[in-house]
Amino acid sequence: MPKLDLEAIPQSNRTGYPDPFDQAVAGRWWRRLARAGGLTEMGASHVVLKPGAWSSQRHWHDDEDELLIMLSGEAVLVEDEGRTILRPGDVCAWPKGATNGHHLINENREDCSFIAISAGDRNGTGAYSDIDMKFDGKGYYHKDGTPYPTKRMR
Amino acid sequence: MPKLDLEAIPQSNRTGYPDPFDQAVAGRWWRRLARAGGLTEMGASHVVLKPGAWSSQRHWHDDEDELLIMLSGEAVLVEDEGRTILRPGDVCAWPKGATNGHHLINENREDCSFIAISAGDRNGTGAYSDIDMKFDGKGYYHKDGTPYPTKRMR
Numbered sequence: 001m002p003k004l005d006l007e008a009i010p011q012s013n014r015t016g017y018p019d020p021f022d023q024a025v026a027g028r029w030w031r032r033l034a035r036a037g038g039l040t041e042m043g044a045s046h047v048v049l050k051p052g053a054w055s056s057q058r059h060w061h062d063d064e065d066e067l068l069i070m071l072s073g074e075a076v077l078v079e080d081e082g083r084t085i086l087r088p089g090d091v092c093a094w095p096k097g098a099t100n101g102h103h104l105i106n107e108n109r110e111d112c113s114f115i116a117i118s119a120g121d122r123n124g125t126g127a128y129s130d131i132d133m134k135f136d137g138k139g140y141y142h143k144d145g146t147p148y149p150t151k152r153m154r
Numbered sequence: 155m156p157k158l159d160l161e162a163i164p165q166s167n168r169t170g171y172p173d174p175f176d177q178a179v180a181g182r183w184w185r186r187l188a189r190a191g192g193l194t195e196m197g198a199s200h201v202v203l204k205p206g207a208w209s210s211q212r213h214w215h216d217d218e219d220e221l222l223i224m225l226s227g228e229a230v231l232v233e234d235e236g237r238t239i240l241r242p243g244d245v246c247a248w249p250k251g252a253t254n255g256h257h258l259i260n261e262n263r264e265d266c267s268f269i270a271i272s273a274g275d276r277n278g279t280g281a282y283s284d285i286d287m288k289f290d291g292k293g294y295y296h297k298d299g300t301p302y303p304t305k306r307m308r
Binding site for chain 2: 067102
């Protein structure tokens with residue numbers, strides 16, 4: 001069935017982030033849409049951010065394009081240049097290799113939700129703008145290459 | 155700027171479909187988002203369907219996954235099995251190679267809008283469910299391989 005039954009897709013707030021970087025995303029509840037829909041050429045997730053939750057640590061991908069479509073509520077996009085309010089119908093695009101890190105923060109009292117899509121090399125690398133962390137397809141590392149103890153999740 | 159200024163992106167209702175198959179999509183107004191946002195690993199378009207307009211002839215892709223997110227209004231998804239109403243927040247996924255053709259029709263008096271995303275081999279092939287037409291990366295053909303006179307648009 002091409003129209004996805006979102007409510008029937010399991011929702012999780014799990015993360016592979018090591019402590020203490022996992023705490024900011026504890027209120028991020030995601031559903032894997034691409035897997036549910038049989039897609040293999042892109043990743044797609046439906047994400048709900050509870051009040052206060054972050055979409056991720058502020059990051060970029062070296063090898064994957066990302067697209068985000070706001071569905072409900074309001075979020076603040078944070079990048080090097082500052083803050084941008086996002087509302088339903090807004091669309092953001094982050095080309096692979098652009099090292100201006102981004103994430104969304106729900107600063108409101110209501111949930112917000114969006115769809116996040118990715119395409120490219122899902123085993124590629126990237127890094128975080130505000131913390132001593134980078135990643136590859138398998139895990140997380142200090143910027144000097146020393147591994148963190150957790151694995152990336154898919 | 156990752157948040158796309160949708161109004162600043164040129165809007166077009168052009169199509170590569172040969173006559174008379176172009177008529178059903180004359181009220182389909184699209185904006186190319188991936189190009190505007192610098193994305194190369196996926197295609198993404200913002201599409202407005204005027205009352206009566208079709209999103210496309212009913213089709214499938216052999217080599218590209220497609221994802222659709224309804225933004226506003228209402229549309230009817232038509233597939234082999236029949237009709238499904240789509241409303242804002244609904245998400246549809248069409249895996250490459252699934253030969254159950256799909257398209258959306260705006261049967262309402264108000265515009266509807268959605269985001270359509272694709273990933274995979276954009277020079278791949280596909281075909282149409284209800285008419286004597288198939289396509290490859292360059293153009294359109296009768297099902298016996300005889301070309302139509304028009305080219306595919308990107």
